[in-house]
Amino acid sequence: MNLILKIWRQKNPKTMGNFVTYRMDDVSPEMSFLEMLDALNKKLVEEDKDPVAFDHDCREGICGSCGMYINGHPHGPVPAITTCHLSMRYFRDGDTIWVEPWRAKPFPVIKDLIVDRSAFDKIQTAGGFISVNTGAAPEANSILVRKKKSDEAFDSSVCIGCGACVAACKNASAMLFVSAKISQFALLPQGRIEAKERVRAMVEKMDELGFGSCSNTGACEAECPKQIKLTNIARLNREYYKAF
Amino acid sequence: MGKLNSKIPDGPLAQKWTKYKASVKLVNPANKKKLEIIVVGTGLSGASAASALGELGYSVKNFCYQDSPRRAHSVAAQGGINAAKNYQNDGDSIYRLFYDMIKGGDYRAREANVYRAAEVSNDVIDHYTALGVPFARDYGGTLDTRSFGGVQVSRTFYAKGQTGQQCLLGCYSSLNRQIKKGNVTMYPRREMLDLVVIDGKARGIIARNLLTGEIERHAAHAVVLATGGYGTIYYLSTLAVNSNASAAWKAHKKGAFFANPSFIQIHPTCVPQLNEFQSKLTLMSESLRNDGRIWVPKMKDDKRPANSIPEEERDYYLERRYPAFGNLVPRDVASRAAKERCDAGYGVGETGLAVNLDFRDAIKKQGKKAIENKYGNLFEMYKTITGIDPYEEPMRIYPAGHYTMGGLWVDYELMTTIPGLYAIGESNFSDHGANRLGASSLMQAAGDGYFVLPNTISNYLADEIRVPKISTDKPEFEETENSAVERLNKLISIKGKQTASSFHKRLGKILWDHCGMTRNEEGLKKALTLISELKKEFWKDLNVPGTINEINMELEKAGRVADYFELAELLVTDALDRKESCGAHFREEFQTPDGEAQRNDEKFTYVAAWEYAGEGKPHILHKEELKFEEVEMKVRSYK
Structure with a gap:
């Protein structure tokens, strides 16, 4: 199929960006979206032009590196997948596809489709851990966890830190991301001990970094490639109120 | 002393590690603060090493090429992580896990290292559980396990099909705790360009800031490589597309021997x-x-x-x-x-x-x-x-292509042939012989990082306490930086027509066809010729747009592919040299009548450790003879 791509090009954080139009002919429906961009970049490099910069690594939906707005949706129009898993079979011959970076104040654009997501690491550093030294752990089966709780903790823990939730949110809120980690630990006995300190530290850091407030519209949940649930945000709020 | 001293402690196998730990030299807490350690890589081995060393009080600098340590490719491991807990009452034990790994590796791994990996496996599960890794559980609240290939017990702990992600996020959380405490400084989006060796000891690295192109010098008393495997040498593999061998290869060219490069798991x-x-x-x-x-x-x-x-x-x-x-x-x-x-x-x-x-x-x-x-x-x-x-x-x-059993040669202490340079996790060769059993890579990587290295590194650092902070103004830093920059300039100034990826793809095809699941002498020799021709073409017709002083992903790829050409030659040489079939290395000339791998224990019960001899010169082979004192070498049969 033949496609028109409108891709956001921005040389660096200081310059203004703009959409550049590229024609892509003979795109195979079996390609992934990133493989289609690979093909575009191959063409650009062969013409000695600057290829489109984008983050990517595992290409199997788990590392969380890739992420871009495609036709108005983070990771594209297909629910519950990352950009690397988006197949070109979801597009039609003659389509025009708009590709943009995440847009959120705490995620400044670095180049083209690459944004700086180090704010997420800073939030995790503030409190996203259980304080146990190597060698200090008790025998694993001495900590019993109800299967239902453990499964719920797992469901919260599958967040890949891609940033789609923030990009989808009109307030650029990081509540879904933060609540997923808070929930994972809040649901486990190992995590209860520091629960109060953790939630205060992480929420404080999140606010300090300029993420917006949550107004419960649920765009984050709708766009999350790992289907992290909005109920995590409710749990975060409960944990936060309990922490004072 | 020969060039290879594996430093295996004396005594019965089951007591070696205990005995070693009881007699190893220690560094007192006040001195630890003054000692700097560089850890390259933030996967299961790198992040666990950085956090465990931080907990001990060392000053740690941790590097990764990704934008966040949470993205290292351990994240993609799916099935599980082994431990000898015997929670199923099915006859499992540390010895059984050790035995399964030795047999699974087709008797080409070092007994003492494997036994230790099995020994610390239970501690790894305890630690991850305490860190809040949500492993699968039974209704009574205890941990569940499942079975994996090559064994007859159920010893694999898992978190659905995302065990690697959950374990890595566990490591990432312990790393974050040390970052917050100031014991670990994180350097994301950095690529190690070369190792700095001063007076024969590893003293630092040259890194490139991938966002600005800036070349940085980082000094330390010891350097730990936790840089993973080189499965992407086939171009198409299960690995993250940016995974690469460059850090390990640069260390190799600085004197670290490369062991069993042809042992690659498909x-x-x-x-x-x-x-x-x-x-x-x-x-x-x-x-x-x-x-x-x-x-x-x-x-x-x-x-x-x-x-x-x-x-x-x-x-x-x-x-x-x-x-x-x-x-x-x-x-x-x-x-x-x-x-x-x-x-x-x-x-x-x-x-x-x-x-x-x-x-x-x-x-x-x-x-x-x-x-x-x-x-x-x-x-x-x-x-x-x-x-x-x-x-x-x-x-x-x-x-x-999936996992590389081969890697940098290390001794019992996980030190390479360069004093002060360690290799852990997939980047070393030590625990899986010629074939790795499922769910033992997470086990080994976390074991190395959390429990082995923090003990063994003190044996080296105890003698370094009088060495003051190492200055990056030393001439060795200058020289190494200059040669790294020169190479980047060389790559960027070819100005040919083809992309780095297109060369990578062709190199991968040569290796897959002639040095993949099965190999034979004729094919391997042909591969050597083809690689050498393609390598020449690469250095003539590569195109890298842009400059070295900015984000330049084509430049990153080109450097990695250039190193892969060199590694590919060694890989094929190793496969040619090993005239037997063992584990993943299957030479068509050496098989049983029913098509199973036929080892030649008399001639090949050794680790092939290759020494770099200089540009254009053939590698020098050193052999570490493997002694099997506990396990009787048998024909590996799963029939």
Whole structure:
């Protein structure tokens, strides 16, 4: 199929960006979206032009590196997948596809489709851990966890830190991301001990970094490639109120 | 002393590690603060080492090429992590785990290291559980396990098909705690360009800031490489596309011997290649073989849809050939068996390069819900990629390059042949011999990082306490930086026509065809010629746009591919030199009448450790003889 791509090009954080139009002919429906961009970049490099910069690594939906707005949706129009898993079979011959970076104040654009997501690491550093030294752990089966709780903790823990939730949110809120980690630990006995300190530290850091407030519209949940649930945000709020 | 001293402690196998720890030199807390350690890589081994060393009080600098340490490729491990807990009362023990690994590795691993890996496996599970890793549990609240290939016990702990992600996030959390405390400084988006060696000791690295192109000097009292494997040398593999061997290769060129480079695991259950643009072959966890049955049609070139082929016309070839282990034979055996069927014309799918992995019987017996609980995310992922629903039709799978058992040679203390340079996790060679068993890579990586290295490194650092902070103004830093920059300039100034990836793809094809699942002398020799020709073409016709002083992903790729050309030559040389079949290294000339690998223990019971001898000169082979004191060497049989 033949496609028109409108891709956001921005040389660096200081310059203004703009959409550049590229024609892509003979795109195979079996390609992934990133493989289609690979093909575009191959063409650009062969013409000695600057290829489109984008983050990517595992290409199997788990590392969380890739992420871009495609036709108005983070990771594209297909629910519950990352950009690397988006197949070109979801597009039609003659389509025009708009590709943009995440847009959120705490995620400044670095180049083209690459944004700086180090704010997420800073939030995790503030409190996203259980304080146990190597060698200090008790025998694993001495900590019993109800299967239902453990499964719920797992469901919260599958967040890949891609940033789609923030990009989808009109307030650029990081509540879904933060609540997923808070929930994972809040649901486990190992995590209860520091629960109060953790939630205060992480929420404080999140606010300090300029993420917006949550107004419960649920765009984050709708766009999350790992289907992290909005109920995590409710749990975060409960944990936060309990922490004072 | 010969060039290789494995420093295996004396005494009975089961007491070596305990004895070692009791006698190892220690560094007092006040001195630890003054000692700097560089850790390159933030996967299961790197992040665990950085955090454990930080907890001990050392000053740690941790580097990764990704934008965040949480993205290292350990994140993609699916099936599980082994430990000898014997929670199932099925006869498991540290000895049994050790034995399975030695046998699974086809008697080409070092007994003492393997035993220690099995020994610390239980501590790893305890630690991860305490860190809040949500492993699967039973209704009574205890941890659940499942079975993996090559063993007859159930010792694999798991978190659905995302065990690697959960373990890595556990490591990432412990790393974050140390970053917050100021014990670890994180340097993301940095690529190690070279190792700095001063007076024979590893003293730092030259790194490139991938966002600005700035070249940085980082000094330390010791350097730890936790940089993973080189499976992407095949271009198409199960690895993250940016995974690379450059850090390890640069260390090799500075004096670290490279061991068993040709021992590469080809994983049997991957989504087959669908088109020529494909950048990646996604793994489907080995755990699927617990319930999935592998088959091909009994009739050649049978193009009927799988579901319309009746039971009696299906060849469950693994169950037929290996009744004792059936679908759970080790990976090398399963991969070769699939290749054998496909080469003989029984393969399925459009290319004929695939076999069926069928869940029909398991769904019938256990119900869809039970299968969904165990493998839900894997089934979804398969459907996302291929558009085929594995609840309704069998998956189509084919082997793909996956894990490298080979790597930097290390002694018992995980130190390379360069004093002060350590290699942990997949980047070293030590624990898996010629073939790795499933779920033991997470186990080894975390064991190395959390429990082994923090003990062994003090034996070296105890003698470094009088060495003041190392200055990056030393001439060795200057020289190393200059040569690294010179190489970047060389790559960027070729100004040819072809991309780094297109060369990588062609290199990968040469290796896959001639040094993949099976090898023979003629093919390997041909590969050497082809690689050398392609390498010349690369240095003449590569194009890298842009400059070195900015984000330049083409430059990053070019550097990695350039190193892969050199490693590829060594890999093939090693495969040529080992005139036997063992584990994943299958030389067609050396097989039993029924097509199994035939070892030559008399001549090849050694680790091949290769020394770099200089540009254009052949590598020098050093042999570390392997002594099997506990385990009797047998023909590895899974029949």
